[in-house]
Amino acid sequence: MPASFQQTPQLTCPRCGQSFAAEIWLIVDAAERPDLLEKIQAGTLHQIPCPHCQAEGQVDAPLLLYLPNSPLPGLGAPFGDDKGPGVRVLFSPAQQTTAEQDQEHARALVTRLRDSLGAAWQDDWLAGGLPGVPRPLLPLALREGLQAAQRKMQKAAVRGQPSAVGIDIPPELRPLLEEMAQLRRLSEMPRKIELCEQALRRIERENHPVLWAALQGELANALQQNPLGNRAENLEQAIFHYQQALEVLTRQAYPEDWARTQNNLATAYSDRIRGERAENLEQAIFHYQQALEVLTRQAYPEDWARTQNNLATAYSDRIRGERAENLEQAIFHYQQALEVLTRQAYPEDWARTQNNLANAYRNRIRGERAENLEQAIFHYQQALEVSTRQAYPVECRQTARNLGNLAFEQGNWELACAAYAEALLAQELLLRAASLRNSKEAELQEIAGLPARLAYAHLRLGNIENALAALESGRARLLGEALERSRRDLERLAEIGQGALLERYKAADAQVQTLQRLAVAENRPPGWLAQMEQAQAAWNAVIEEIRRLPGYETFLRSLTAEQIQAQAQDAPLVYLAATQHGGLALIVRGEGEPLAVELPDLTEKALRDQVEGPGEEWGGYLGAYFRWRALLREGTPDFVRDAARQAWFEALEAALRWLGEAVMAPVLNALETFLPPGGLLRLVPGGLLALLPLHAAILTVDRGPQTAAEPSTVHHPPSTYALDHYTFAYTPSAQALYHARAAAVRPADSLLAVDNPDGTLVFSEMEIAEARRHFPDHHHLPKAKATLQAVRQALPAHAVLHFSTHGWAGWGEGEASGLKLADGNLYLRNLFDLRLERARLAILSACESGLPGIELLEEVVSLPATMMQAGVPGVLGSLWAVNDLSTAMLIARFYENWRERGLDLPASLREAQRWLRDLFSDESKLAELEAQLPEAIANRFAAEQADAFYKIAALRDLAHPNYWAAFGFYGV
Secondary structure, eight states, X not given: OOSOEEEOOEEEOTTTOOEEEOOEEXXXXXXXXXHHHHHHHHTOTTEEEOTTTOOEEEOOOOEEEEOSSSOBOOTTSOTTOOOSOOBOEEEEOOSSOOHHHHHHHHHHHHHHHHHHHGGGOOGGGGTTOOOBOOGGGHHHHXXXXXXXHHHHXXXXXXXXXXXXXXXXXXXXXXXXXXXXXXXXXXXXHHHHHHHHHHHHHTSOTTTSHHHHHHHHHHHHHHHHHOOSSOHHHHHHHHHHHHHHHHHHSOTTTOHHHHHHHHHHHHXXXXXXXXXXXHHHHHHHHHHHHHHHHHSOTTTOHHXXXXXXXXXXXXXXXXXXXXXXXXHHHHHXXXXXXXXXXXXXXXXXHHHHXXXXXXXXXXXXXXXXXXXXXXXHHHHHHHHHHHSOTTTOHHHHHHHHHHHHHHHHHHTOHHHHHHHHHHHHHHHHHHHHHOOSHHHHHHHHHTTTTHHHHHHHHHHHTTOHHHHHHHHHHTSOHHHHHHHHXXXXXXXXXXXXXOHHHHHHHHHHHHHHHHHHHHTTOSSOOTTHXXXXXXXXXXXXXXXXXXXXXXXXXXTTSOOOHHHHHHTTSSSOEEEEEEETTEEXXXXXXXXXXXXXXXXXXXXXXXHHHHHHOSSSSOOHHHHHHHHHHHTTSTTOOHHHHHHHHHHHHHHHHHHHHHHIIIIIHHHHHHHTTTSOTTOEEEEEEOGGGGGSOGGGOEEXXXXXXXXXXXXXXXXXXXXXXXXXXXXXXXXXXXXXXXXHHHHTTSOOOOEEEEEOTTSOOTTHHHHHHHHHHTOSSEEEEEGGGOOHHXXXXXXXXXXXXXXXXXXXXXXXXXXXXXXXXXXXXXXXXXXXXXXXXXOOEEEEESTTXXXXXXXXXXXXXXXXXXXXXXXXXXXXXXXXXXXXXXXXXXXXXXHIIIIISOOOHHHHHHHHHHHHHHTTSSTHHHHHHHHHSOHHHHHTOOXXXXXXXXXXXXXXXXXXXXXXXXXXXXXX
């Protein structure tokens, strides 16, 4: 009977959906069926065409290869050595099966082959066990022998492709490699770096050179993709480790691996931040070309095509040479790649290259511009036919975003809306799959600015409710998720007969949070990632069940336009966003359609120039601030510090004047049609606007009739500020406001006062004494008593949480924001697990305590937002380094307005800011201040306090916005 064996199962074509019978060969006798051997060598044995639509696909099936006439040399013999029995039976397992399934398949196929051969079978063939080779390496084993395949498998094991062949890997490395094998997503690269470094510490280059080089390459790959840490340093380390790998993987000894590492090194140079950009791109082109000398189209068609794609991208970015010619080269190499990377054979690579080719046409100089843009749109749409959100959500998001951006630039609003909507749907899938906060942040970074552009496009089409939903959906997603997970009406599920569902949700949520805490543990269990993914899937399934219940449709989703409007019943919500075409304000009222206000001067570029400066170096508002803040340290000459201070003051005023003209004046004009003077509004500022005190925008007198206080004087002609017209509060999102309202009814009946933990704040004692005066029930933690443990223990027991201390913003990493305590720092990341069920208000009387991290501005990763996540409905925070005296005076006045005059929280802050600004406008104000200061406080003025106070008073300096405008009120 023939030794070769096939099965004929019924298959369903994923493209056309029709069924057909297919021949699947499971045993191949190489002498009997040389035609099948050729297919094995070409890697096409299990590539099955659909007879209906001709689409081809790979069937995942095991294979037993019988080599009666040309056995392969054993692992200890060089290729070409035909002495000894050699390898006559070779097993190649299916690629999507478990080890147990592979063993079962091997036993069944060996038994069948033994039966068919009868007396010709020899048990000695399996005396050393059944050799096995993964399917991708089977052609290599047949071409160059099992030793070549084994070397390849050592590297493959590092990349997560374990084999049935007994690879020489130290036992202590196997758990590390097994976990590394599961780490493929961008967000998992930090963990992969840890594992690679651990593995490299456990082996010597001399003893395991190939494995050592493979680990160097994998470490470099992970560093290159690492979303955390310093990007520039990550790339420098990646380049170093690629170069380390190349010391072993030479062109002579390992040409294929040398070439692939050259390709990876080229990509690192292409992305490199340090060094001259033009030279880095030349290095990238050089190394890609080096790789192509080995990775020829004939020998390595896939690698050749992918390197052509990479080389094309380098030409597309190239600085040296003629720009037009570089883009022509890019288009040429992309088209070369597509000759091999066909849609039928390599759909994912085809779609990715189509996206890149579209980018090149979008930027093309030669040819007719309109035709180039049509080509770009065509190739983006081609890519999206394969890169669907269900199959390839990452690629779908990228290509749809690119298509949307092109349509947005051209003013094709319908196409922009459709493309952006598709990108956001893909984004939702990726967010649901992400388990950890840092992985979710990495995903959110990919759509920065997209919701604002989508909202603008919707407005151009007259879809104002869609524009509103788009803006809200892009705001503080992680904060909203955290608040939704513990929303109070979940307990009502038990009352409507869904108690079992509630318990399943609580158990699933607890399991996810427990595993998330293990993510930062030094010794995570080996199966942690699989457990995390399983727990996340169970959590998602329970959430879908809850969403099917009436009243819970938006659980862990953004609010609808109707729900957003419900949050504007007591005060309008004003969303602000900038785009390249201009800005927009959406004013949501308790009744009626939202008002759309166009802000043509609020372009992304204009905003960036104001805040960061027009060049690569820090300039503008932040540049002046950073220089002044850096010179506050001791030892700086007075004249240097004074010059920096003056530059900061002028930059702040310039920013406030620009804000008044470009943003707040048009918004206030719209508000005047329905909001009475002094009325409350809540701002939801997008992007870089979140760094600026919008309530202090300067409105000059030639703006029109004034509706509130008389103008005050700063350093220029008479002006009013936005807060002279209305009362302002800020909120991260309407969803955050929704959750804050439930806690806003709590009584403010007790005070926790954290007072000057390091002993350096001259006026903290005065500030805290005034606060304590209003709360008979208070817990005072002065100086050394304000320890981390004492503060954390006291936080849940009090309604008003007052921190008078030093603070700082985590400019590059929001979670590094913090407050100084006596024995350490209370970082923002330490507050995520807090649950403050009594808190009504937090006063963060410290520098930069209200600033969000700038790396992900729409997520509002700030101390106020995190306090709101913990359950505090209202928070005071600052936007820059505040003055000790003016802050103490402002907070004292705030308490007086709130606790004695009965003003609400936002109004209390507004009045205190205007009072402080105007306090020294004439000599009579000094007497007024002395009368208002409690006698007990005035009598305790230390000499240094009095000296500082009267210096400020003599300068009449508190009128400048630096002293009164830094604080904002967040929440309810």
